[in-house]
Amino acid sequence: MNANFFFDRAVRSLDRYQYDKALKYFRKAVEYEPENPVNHCNMAGILSETGDYEGSNRVLRHVLDEVDSTMTECHFYMANNYANMELFEEAEKALITYLEEDPSGQFMDEAEEMMELLHYELNRPTKVNRIKSREGMVEHENARALLEDGKFAQAAKLLEAIVDECPDFLAARNNLALAYYYMGRFAKAKQTIEDVLELEPGNLHGLCNLAIFFQHENNAEQRERLVNMLAVTVPFHQEHVFKLATTMGILGKHEAAYDNFRRLLKNEEFNSDPSLYHYAAVAACNSGYYDAAAKHWRQCKKLDPESVIPDFYLAQMQQMKQSEVGTMKVSYHYHLPFDEQFKRWEQDGDALTEEAKHNPLIRSSFFWALRHGEPHIKLQVIRTLERIADEEVQHALQLFLQEPGEDAELKDAARLVLQQLESDSARLHEREAGPKAREVRPDWHHSWQEVLDKVFQSMDKRTDPFRKREMEALWSGFLSRLYPDIPNIRNTSGWAAALEYTAAKLRGRAYTYEEMADRYGISSSTVRRYVRQMDGICGNKGEDKEGFRPFTEKI
Known part of the structure; x- marks a missing residue:
C-alpha cells in the first residue's frame, strides 16, 4: 500500500458521496507522501465540502507555509472558504493575493465572479493593483x-x-x-x-x-x-x-x-x-x-x-x-468632410466644437491635417483647435512649432493660439486653487430633487443606501459645478437617465442608451444628449464611443 492506493480509494469513496471515508483515505495519502501538496489540497477540498471551512483553511495555510509556497491556487481556495463563512474582508484579501501572485490564471473566470459577489457584499469594488496572469x-x-x-x-x-x-x-x-x-x-x-x-x-x-x-x-x-x-x-x-x-x-x-x-x-x-x-x-x-x-x-x-x-x-x-456625374467617392471617416465641417462651424461653432471635443476620429483628422494638409486647411485647423483647447491640442501645436519646413505665418498663428491656451490654463489653475466652490443640494429646487427621486424609483428595491448616497453625491457635485449657472431642469426623465447611466459607468457597470431609454420612457438619443452634458461638466469625456471604431487591437 502506498499513497496512490489510498488516493484511488479516496476517489472511489467520493464517487459514492462517502465523504467521511474519502477524508480518511486522503489523510492516509498525506501520511505516506507528506511533501506532495496535491494530497493536502484534496484533503482541504473534502473538508470544505463537509462544511469545515476553518479546517480546510488550516490545511491550505500549511501547504503554503510548509509544503509548497508556489501553490498559489490555495489562496483562491481560501477565499472561497472565507466567503462561505461570510468573512468577506478576509475573502477579499485572499482573492487579491491569488490574483497578484498566480501566474497561470487557472481560476480567472471564477475570481471575477467572486469579485462581483464581494463588490455587492462590501458595497465597494475590489482594488487589485495588478493581475499577474494578465501582465500588462x-x-x-x-x-x-x-x-x-x-x-x-x-x-x-x-x-x-x-x-x-x-x-x-x-x-x-x-x-x-x-x-x-x-x-x-x-x-x-x-x-x-x-x-x-x-x-x-x-x-x-x-x-x-x-x-x-x-x-x-x-x-x-x-x-x-x-x-x-x-x-x-x-x-x-x-x-x-x-x-x-x-x-x-x-x-x-x-x-x-x-x-x-x-x-x-x-x-x-x-x-x-x-x-x-x-x-x-x-x-x-x-x-x-x-x-x-x-x-x-x-x-x-x-x-x-x-x-x-x-x-x-x-x-x-x-x-x-x-x-448625371456618374461616380461619387467618399471618405470612410464617420464625420463630415473638412470643407463641410468648416462651413457648419461658421454657422454653429459651439455645437461642432463640442462634437470635436468628444469625437476622437475628428480630433485625429485635425491633427493629421495640421501636419499634411494644404496651407489654408492648416490655418483653419489651427483656429479650430483654439476652441477645443485641451492638453492634447497644446501638445499638437507644440510639435507643429518644431517642424522645420512649416510656413512662418502658420507658425505665428499656432504660437498665438498656444499662448492663449497656456494663459487660459494658468487662470483655470488659479481658480481651482482658490476657495472651495459652494455645495449645491438637490432639495434646494423641486426639479433637481425630482431627478433624484426618479432615479431612486427606477432602482432595484434591494439597492443598498450606500448606492443611493453615491447617486445623490454625484448629482449634487454636478449641480455644484454648474452653480450659479444651473440651467432650467425641464426634462427630469432625461436627466435621471443620464445620472443613472453616469453613476453606473463610474462603478464599471456598462448600460446601453437603449436600456436607459426603456427604463425612463424616453428616446435613446435623448439619453445620449444628456449623458454628454453630464460628461462635459463631470469630466467623464470619452465615455460615449458610439459612432467611432478606431483600428486598435484588443488582447
Missing part, C-alpha cells in the same frame, strides 16, 4: 481607452512603458504603432510594426498596418504585394474581419472592403453600430453600388437619428444622380 493587460486596456478617446500622446507614453516591460506583448506594439501614426510620427510607427512582424511574421494587425504605411510612402510595389496577400485572407475572428475591411477600404480596394463589412453586418454584436453601416455604405458607394449604399445610410440614420452624416451623403448621392 490592465494597463493595455487603459492605453486602448486613451487611444480611442483621441489622447494619442498619453496612449503612446503608456504603451511605450508596456512594451519596455513586456516586449512580447504584440497587441501593445500594434497599438503603439497606431498612436505614432495618428500623431504623424510615421517613421516610428513603421519601425514599431516591423518589430511586430519580426516577432510574428503572420500577425494580421501588423500586416494591415504595414500595408497602410507603404501606401503613405507611395511604395506601390510593396503595397501591392501585401494587398494581394490580404485580399485572399478570410479571417475567423470578427475583430480581424473588421481590421481587414477597414484596411482594404483605406487601400482603395472597396469591393473587398464591402464584402468584409457585409460579413460583419450579419453579426448581432456589430449590426447595431451606426458607424459600421456608414463604413459599409462608403465601401458600396465607392464600388458603384449606389442603391446598397443608400440602404446602409438609411439604416445608419435610423440607428443614429441625431447625426447629420447620413443625410449629408444621401443628399450628395441625390445631387450626383440629378447632375
Whole structure:
C-alpha cells in the first residue's frame, strides 16, 4: 500500500458521496507522501465540502507555509472558504493575493465572479493593483481607452512603458504603432510594426498596418504585394474581419472592403453600430453600388437619428444622380468632410466644437491635417483647435512649432493660439486653487430633487443606501459645478437617465442608451444628449464611443 492506493480509494469513496471515508483515505495519502501538496489540497477540498471551512483553511495555510509556497491556487481556495463563512474582508484579501501572485490564471473566470459577489457584499469594488496572469493587460486596456478617446500622446507614453516591460506583448506594439501614426510620427510607427512582424511574421494587425504605411510612402510595389496577400485572407475572428475591411477600404480596394463589412453586418454584436453601416455604405458607394449604399445610410440614420452624416451623403448621392456625374467617392471617416465641417462651424461653432471635443476620429483628422494638409486647411485647423483647447491640442501645436519646413505665418498663428491656451490654463489653475466652490443640494429646487427621486424609483428595491448616497453625491457635485449657472431642469426623465447611466459607468457597470431609454420612457438619443452634458461638466469625456471604431487591437 502506498499513497496512490489510498488516493484511488479516496476517489472511489467520493464517487459514492462517502465523504467521511474519502477524508480518511486522503489523510492516509498525506501520511505516506507528506511533501506532495496535491494530497493536502484534496484533503482541504473534502473538508470544505463537509462544511469545515476553518479546517480546510488550516490545511491550505500549511501547504503554503510548509509544503509548497508556489501553490498559489490555495489562496483562491481560501477565499472561497472565507466567503462561505461570510468573512468577506478576509475573502477579499485572499482573492487579491491569488490574483497578484498566480501566474497561470487557472481560476480567472471564477475570481471575477467572486469579485462581483464581494463588490455587492462590501458595497465597494475590489482594488487589485495588478493581475499577474494578465501582465500588462490592465494597463493595455487603459492605453486602448486613451487611444480611442483621441489622447494619442498619453496612449503612446503608456504603451511605450508596456512594451519596455513586456516586449512580447504584440497587441501593445500594434497599438503603439497606431498612436505614432495618428500623431504623424510615421517613421516610428513603421519601425514599431516591423518589430511586430519580426516577432510574428503572420500577425494580421501588423500586416494591415504595414500595408497602410507603404501606401503613405507611395511604395506601390510593396503595397501591392501585401494587398494581394490580404485580399485572399478570410479571417475567423470578427475583430480581424473588421481590421481587414477597414484596411482594404483605406487601400482603395472597396469591393473587398464591402464584402468584409457585409460579413460583419450579419453579426448581432456589430449590426447595431451606426458607424459600421456608414463604413459599409462608403465601401458600396465607392464600388458603384449606389442603391446598397443608400440602404446602409438609411439604416445608419435610423440607428443614429441625431447625426447629420447620413443625410449629408444621401443628399450628395441625390445631387450626383440629378447632375448625371456618374461616380461619387467618399471618405470612410464617420464625420463630415473638412470643407463641410468648416462651413457648419461658421454657422454653429459651439455645437461642432463640442462634437470635436468628444469625437476622437475628428480630433485625429485635425491633427493629421495640421501636419499634411494644404496651407489654408492648416490655418483653419489651427483656429479650430483654439476652441477645443485641451492638453492634447497644446501638445499638437507644440510639435507643429518644431517642424522645420512649416510656413512662418502658420507658425505665428499656432504660437498665438498656444499662448492663449497656456494663459487660459494658468487662470483655470488659479481658480481651482482658490476657495472651495459652494455645495449645491438637490432639495434646494423641486426639479433637481425630482431627478433624484426618479432615479431612486427606477432602482432595484434591494439597492443598498450606500448606492443611493453615491447617486445623490454625484448629482449634487454636478449641480455644484454648474452653480450659479444651473440651467432650467425641464426634462427630469432625461436627466435621471443620464445620472443613472453616469453613476453606473463610474462603478464599471456598462448600460446601453437603449436600456436607459426603456427604463425612463424616453428616446435613446435623448439619453445620449444628456449623458454628454453630464460628461462635459463631470469630466467623464470619452465615455460615449458610439459612432467611432478606431483600428486598435484588443488582447
